[in-house]
Amino acid sequence: QDFLSVQNVTKSFGSNRVVKGISFGFGKGEFISLLGPSGCGKTTILRMIAGFENPTSGTISIDGQDITHLKPNQRQLGMVFQAYALFPNLNVGDNIAFGLKISGMPAEQRRARVDEMLKLIGLSGFEKRYPYEMSGGQQQRVALARAIAPRPRMLLLDEPLSALDAKIRVSLREEIRAIQIDLGITTVFVTHDQEEALSISDRIVVMNAGNIEQLGAPHEIYNKPATRFVATFVGQLNTIEAKIVDVAAKTVAIDGQTVHVSQLPANATAGANSLVTLRPEVLSVGAREGNDITLAGTIADVTFLGSVIRLRVALGQNILSLDTFNDQRTAPPSRGEPVTISFASKDLLALDV
Ligand code: ADP
Ligand code: MG
Incomplete structure (x- = not known):
C-alpha cells in the first residue's frame, strides 16, 4: 500500500479546471518531484496535499488515512515555500521552535530540538540572528529546519530553490537530498527545472496542463520519455x-x-x-x-x-x-x-x- 496516495483528484477554480483527474502513489521515504511548466497545477496539488485547498473531487490519503478533508494542522506535514516565508520578527531559534511551541513541547526540549536542527542544517550558533541578517540560502535552510522540527509525516517543498543563485541552488539541493535520505522522510518537491528534478528525485511525476504525462525514475523519464511533451521538456x-x-x-x-x-x-x-x-x-x-x-x-x-x-x-x-x-x-x-x-x-x- 502506498504511503501517499492521490486518487482521481480534480480541482477547478470557477469554470477553470486546473487539475484534471490525476492519480499517483508513492512509498514511504521516497523523494518525489512534481515537474512541469509554470501554470500546469503543481502548486495546486501540493496545496491540496497540505490542506490549503480542497479538491473538487477525489481523495488523498497518507499512511492509509483519508486526509482529504482534514485541516492543515491535523495532517502533520512540513512545508517550505519558494522564499521569504520565515517570520521576519522572530529570530532563527524562535522560527525553528514555532511549530514545537504550538504543539506544547516544554521549553527545555524545544531548545534541544532547535540545537539539533541547527546542527542538521549547518547553522549552529545562528539562533539569535534575524532573517534579514542572513542570505537567501541560509533563510531557506532555516525554513527547512522549521518544517522538519516537529517530525512531520511528510515534507512538501514548493520550488524552495528557485529564488537562489545558480551555485547555491545546486549545493542546497544536494544538502536537502542528503538530509532527506538521512531522516528517511517522504518528500514531495515541486519544480519547473528538469535538471533539478532529474538530479534530486527517486521518482518524478511529469505534468502538463493539469494532467500527468509520465511517472518514473529519472533515468526512465530521460531515456524512455512516454510522450512528445516529456521528450522535449526533459533534456x-x-x-x-x-x-x-x-x-x-x-x-x-x-x-x-x-x-x-x-x-x-x-x-x-x-x-x-x-x-x-x-x-x-x-x-x-x-x-x-x-x-x-x-x-x-x-x-x-x-x-x-x-x-x-x-x-x-x-x-x-x-x-x-x-x-x-x-x-x-x-x-x-x-x-x-x-x-x-x-x-x-x-x-x-x-x-x-
Ligand atoms: P504551477 O504551480 O504549476 O505553476 P499552479 O498550481 O499555481 O501552477 O496554477 C495552476 C493554474 O491554476 C494556473 O492557471 C493558475 O492561474 C490557477 N490558479 C491557481 N490558484 C488559483 C486560485 N486561488 N484562484 C484561481 N486560479 C488559480
Ligand atoms: Mg507553483
Missing part, C-alpha cells in the same frame, strides 16, 4: 521525420530506410507520420561498434563547451545535435566539413508528431 532532443511501417515489428521508415525502433507511440498505426528522436549523446562521429545505422552529412555548426563539443550536423532536411568529448588532442571539426555519423537503432524512440 535536449534530436527529431527526425519518419513514417510508421509496422506496429508489431516496431519499424519506421526514415529517408526510405526501414529501421527498428525501441518504442512506438501508444496509439501508433501503420502509415502514420511520426517523429523519431535521439539524444545528442547517443550519436557518434564515424562508425562505432554496436551502431547499425550510418549516415553521411555536413557539419553545420560547432559549439565549444569545454569538456564537450556540440556539433550540428545537416543530413538532408534534418539537422541533428551531437555531443563529442573534447579529448584535447584533435582540433574540433570546422563548419562545412563532410562527416559520417552513426547510431544504434535501439536508441531510437518514435513519438507522436
Whole structure:
C-alpha cells in the first residue's frame, strides 16, 4: 500500500479546471518531484496535499488515512515555500521552535530540538540572528529546519530553490537530498527545472496542463520519455521525420530506410507520420561498434563547451545535435566539413508528431 496516495483528484477554480483527474502513489521515504511548466497545477496539488485547498473531487490519503478533508494542522506535514516565508520578527531559534511551541513541547526540549536542527542544517550558533541578517540560502535552510522540527509525516517543498543563485541552488539541493535520505522522510518537491528534478528525485511525476504525462525514475523519464511533451521538456532532443511501417515489428521508415525502433507511440498505426528522436549523446562521429545505422552529412555548426563539443550536423532536411568529448588532442571539426555519423537503432524512440 502506498504511503501517499492521490486518487482521481480534480480541482477547478470557477469554470477553470486546473487539475484534471490525476492519480499517483508513492512509498514511504521516497523523494518525489512534481515537474512541469509554470501554470500546469503543481502548486495546486501540493496545496491540496497540505490542506490549503480542497479538491473538487477525489481523495488523498497518507499512511492509509483519508486526509482529504482534514485541516492543515491535523495532517502533520512540513512545508517550505519558494522564499521569504520565515517570520521576519522572530529570530532563527524562535522560527525553528514555532511549530514545537504550538504543539506544547516544554521549553527545555524545544531548545534541544532547535540545537539539533541547527546542527542538521549547518547553522549552529545562528539562533539569535534575524532573517534579514542572513542570505537567501541560509533563510531557506532555516525554513527547512522549521518544517522538519516537529517530525512531520511528510515534507512538501514548493520550488524552495528557485529564488537562489545558480551555485547555491545546486549545493542546497544536494544538502536537502542528503538530509532527506538521512531522516528517511517522504518528500514531495515541486519544480519547473528538469535538471533539478532529474538530479534530486527517486521518482518524478511529469505534468502538463493539469494532467500527468509520465511517472518514473529519472533515468526512465530521460531515456524512455512516454510522450512528445516529456521528450522535449526533459533534456535536449534530436527529431527526425519518419513514417510508421509496422506496429508489431516496431519499424519506421526514415529517408526510405526501414529501421527498428525501441518504442512506438501508444496509439501508433501503420502509415502514420511520426517523429523519431535521439539524444545528442547517443550519436557518434564515424562508425562505432554496436551502431547499425550510418549516415553521411555536413557539419553545420560547432559549439565549444569545454569538456564537450556540440556539433550540428545537416543530413538532408534534418539537422541533428551531437555531443563529442573534447579529448584535447584533435582540433574540433570546422563548419562545412563532410562527416559520417552513426547510431544504434535501439536508441531510437518514435513519438507522436
Ligand atoms: P504551477 O504551480 O504549476 O505553476 P499552479 O498550481 O499555481 O501552477 O496554477 C495552476 C493554474 O491554476 C494556473 O492557471 C493558475 O492561474 C490557477 N490558479 C491557481 N490558484 C488559483 C486560485 N486561488 N484562484 C484561481 N486560479 C488559480
Ligand atoms: Mg507553483
